[in-house]
Structures are given as C-alpha cells and as structure tokens.
Amino acid sequence: MIAASVTPSCALLHRVDVSASGRRASSTFKQRKQSPRENHHRRGVVKVAAAENLDALSELVAISPIDGRYGSKTKSLRSAFSEYALIKARVTVEIRWLQTLSEIPEVFEVEKFSNEANQFLENYLKNFSPSEAMKVKEVERTTNHDVKAVEYVIKDALKENAELKKALEFVHFACTSEDINNLSHAIMLRDGVEVLLPEMDKIVDTLSTMAVENADVPMMSRTHGQPASPTTLGKELANVAYRLARQRAQIPKVPLYGKMAGAVGNYNAHMSAYPNVDWQAVAEKFVTGLGLTFNPYVTQIEPHDYMAELFGSIERYNTIILDLDRDIWSYISIGYFKQRTIAGEVGSSTMPHKVNPIDFENSEGNVGIANALFAHLSAKLPVSRWQRDLTDSTVLRNLGVGFGHSLLAYQSTSRGLGKLDVNAAAMAADLDVNWEVLAEPIQTVMRRHDVEKPVNQEGMREFVKSLDIPQDAIDSLAAMTPATYVGNASAQAKRIVEMIKKIE
Structure with a gap:
C-alpha cells in the first residue's frame, strides 16, 4: 500500500519499499518489468530520501554556491551581509536611537543616561554574538516579525540594568520598521x-x-x-x-x-508625542552620527x-x-x-597537456x-x-x-x-608577418610631402626608397619595423601610476 505522504516523492519511495519486501502488489500497481526510465527515476528517489537528512547547514549542503562551494572565498562578506550582520545592524540602530532619545531634554521620561548605563549599552553591542542573534530568530518564530523580535530581545537584555529598565518602552520609540531597516542596510x-x-x-x-x-x-x-x-x-x-x-x-x-x-516620512508619531522637539533636526544628527x-x-x-x-x-x-x-x-x-x-x-580531465x-x-x-x-x-x-x-x-x-x-x-x-x-x-613573430601595418605611416608621410601613390605591400622598403620625398624621411621609413612603430605607447605605459594618482 502507499503511505499517506505529503509529497509524491515520499509516496513513491514507500511504494518501492513495499515491492522490494516481496509482498503482493496491489491491483492498482500490477507487477511488470520496469523500464529503463522508471529504473532511473527509482534511483533518483533514493537520492531524494538521502537529501532529507541534510538539515545541518554547511558549505557542503548550502543551496547557494556563495556559501557552499565558494564559502571559504566569500566568508569575508559574512560580517556585512549575513542574517547575523543584519540583526546586529538593527540592534545597533535601535540602541543608538535610544541613546539619542536620552539626550533630548523634552523627552523627560527618558533621563539622560549615566556613563555606567551607556557603557552597559556599548558592552551589549560589542558582545552581540551569533548566539544572541539566535535569540532574535527564536522570538521571531512567535512574532513572525523580524524587527519586532529585535525590539523584544533588546528589552529583555536591558532589564538587567536598573537605570535602563526604566526606559524599556522607549526602545523603538516612534519608529516604523523601515526606519531601522534602511539604516541597517546602509551600514x-x-x-x-x-x-x-x-x-x-x-x-x-x-x-x-x-x-x-x-x-x-x-x-x-x-x-x-x-x-x-x-x-x-x-x-x-x-x-x-x-x-x-x-x-x-x-x-x-x-x-x-x-x-x-x-x-510616511512626516514625523507624525514623533510630533504627536513631543510637538516642541525639532524632530527633523534630531533625525539628521542621528543619521549622520x-x-x-x-x-x-x-x-x-x-x-x-x-x-x-x-x-x-x-x-x-x-x-x-x-x-x-x-x-x-x-x-x-x-x-x-x-x-x-x-x-x-589538473588542466583537463582528458587532455593533460592543456x-x-x-x-x-x-x-x-x-x-x-x-x-x-x-x-x-x-x-x-x-x-x-x-x-x-x-x-x-x-x-x-x-x-x-x-x-x-x-x-x-x-x-x-x-x-x-x-x-x-x-x-x-x-x-614579435606576429608583428614580423604583418608588415602591411606600416602602410599607415608611409601613406601619412607621403601625404605630408604631397605624394599621391598607392602603397604596394610587397617590396615596401624598395618602394619607400623610390619615393620622391626628402632623404631623412626615406631613411626613417626604411628603418621602421612593425615592432618599432608603436607611437608613444611605451611612454604612456610608464606613466600609468602617475596618471592614476591624478584621478579624483
């Protein structure tokens, strides 16, 4: 019989197991010789079953090659873009906002934090580890809201300090989630x-x-x-x-x-609570800070x-x-x-010379x-x-x-x-078989001296010697090779470091 599976792949796996056990097949699935395609599919089912055990995330089982195959090469970005990095940035913004509120005299419900209270907050940020971030993820399972989970975890941590405990309700004060997120993403x-x-x-x-x-x-x-x-x-x-x-x-x-x-960008909640505060000025100082x-x-x-x-x-x-x-x-x-x-x-699996x-x-x-x-x-x-x-x-x-x-x-x-x-x-060998590129300088010199004759690519030097142009021009062209006809390329290359320093 077929197990009551959620996915068809699991159901198929159970079906194969029953057949292998020697039990009589049901009338729905009459025993018959398996086609090559079905055998291939059955082998694939085993792989699916094995994949069900790959729950522990590692470079071996990561879906994205960024964290999988190339994980060792991209790990320097984890401190910037991982889920942990996002959570830590959010926590940083929330804490800094709370500290900002404590500096506003009109928000008298939040007394100016003492040095000890500020040091407690600094230590909390400094020691915010992946294990602390996991607390946020655990709370998020209940809230189904990532920023709200950050708020709850911060409040729980600040309860340990008597002074900060009085200001718990001002964590995330007047903020929309995007206030926290936009700053976190910028960081x-x-x-x-x-x-x-x-x-x-x-x-x-x-x-x-x-x-x-x-x-x-x-x-x-x-x-x-x-x-x-x-x-x-x-x-x-x-x-x-x-x-x-x-x-x-x-x-x-x-x-x-x-x-x-x-x-919506108008400080509506801020002004309803404290209308005498210049909230846009506060926000500007906070963001630039x-x-x-x-x-x-x-x-x-x-x-x-x-x-x-x-x-x-x-x-x-x-x-x-x-x-x-x-x-x-x-x-x-x-x-x-x-x-x-x-x-x-190994350069090639079959052509070792490559x-x-x-x-x-x-x-x-x-x-x-x-x-x-x-x-x-x-x-x-x-x-x-x-x-x-x-x-x-x-x-x-x-x-x-x-x-x-x-x-x-x-x-x-x-x-x-x-x-x-x-x-x-x-x-050099490539240049030596492409003497026709000297047609350009020869034609240019001829134009300078008002000579209108086509350039024959064969016997170029003999042709140059026959031109009705000054001898110094003939000597210069006759001595020229594709390897020497490079303009000021060498000088430009040697100045590159100097020129890059001038970039603004």
Missing part, C-alpha cells in the same frame, strides 16, 4: 564596500605593475579582429588599469543615505536611489573586468601569454551573475507604490549576493593575472 553596504575595495585595488595595482614592466614589449593591436597599428603590451594593460581606477574611485563617493522619519548621509525627503522608505548609484558604479567596474577577462583569454589563445601551472592542478584559462572564465561567469543582480536591484529598488509597498523587502535580502559574485570575480582575475608569463617571442 551593511558600507561594510560590504570596504571588503570589495581592497580587491579592486589589487587588480589595479597588478595591472599597473605589469604595464610598467612591459611598457617596451611591442604587440600587434587588432581592430575588428584584424591586424592594426602596433602598440605595446604595457600600454594595453595601462588602458585597463586606468579605466578600472576611475570607476573604483567613484564607488566610495556614492553617499549612503538614511532616514528616521516615521511611517551613524556615518551616513541624511535624506530629508522620504516616504515610509528611504527611496534607495543611492543604492542604484552604488550598484551602477560597481557594475561599471565589473564590466571592465569582463572586458579584461575576455581580452586576456583571447591573448592566451593566440599565444601572447603562457600560464604557469600550480602543483597538483592549461585552460579557468580563472578568467570563472571571473567572467561571476561578473555576469553579479551584474545581472545589480541591474535588477538598480531597476527595482527605487520603485515603490505610493508611500511604500513590500516588494523591496525580499529583494534587499539579496544585497550580499551581487557582492559575493563580484568578490569571486576579482579573486579569480587576480589569480589568473598572477599565473601569466609574457610570451614576447610570439608577439
């Missing part, structure tokens, strides 16, 4: 940016160093995939370093906004426009990383770079995911019906995902750059 983003910036800088520094070291290494450039005027490897790397540095410089300049204005920028015009929510600005800045940096990944991948494929192998690494550009491919994939998320966040978060709808709530819980995939991309690109060896011989 989280600030902390998350601080994790990304060093990784961004590392790539810029690496590229700048490589640019200077290879400033004089001539290289064939390509436009439309075809050979074009020569450049140097250092100059091309400097191009990317400068682009990245400029976008990186914009990221910390994006102001992180916050509000503390109540249910958290290291954020005060937004004076809000609804129930801070409108998240700054988030779109921030994500756009990171997205632009990521897009340049994508461009770099693809270019380096292509240069590897034509032999301009060799890749150093790491002891124990060293695949996996780091740049991994980076490219992670950039794609990160930018897709940032694009959605930027498009969604600034849009909220009337004074507020809740569609942003679940979206905001994914702030760290875009950061996580960005971090993985940066790490992979850095790792890939660290494995590269420049194959100058391959670049």
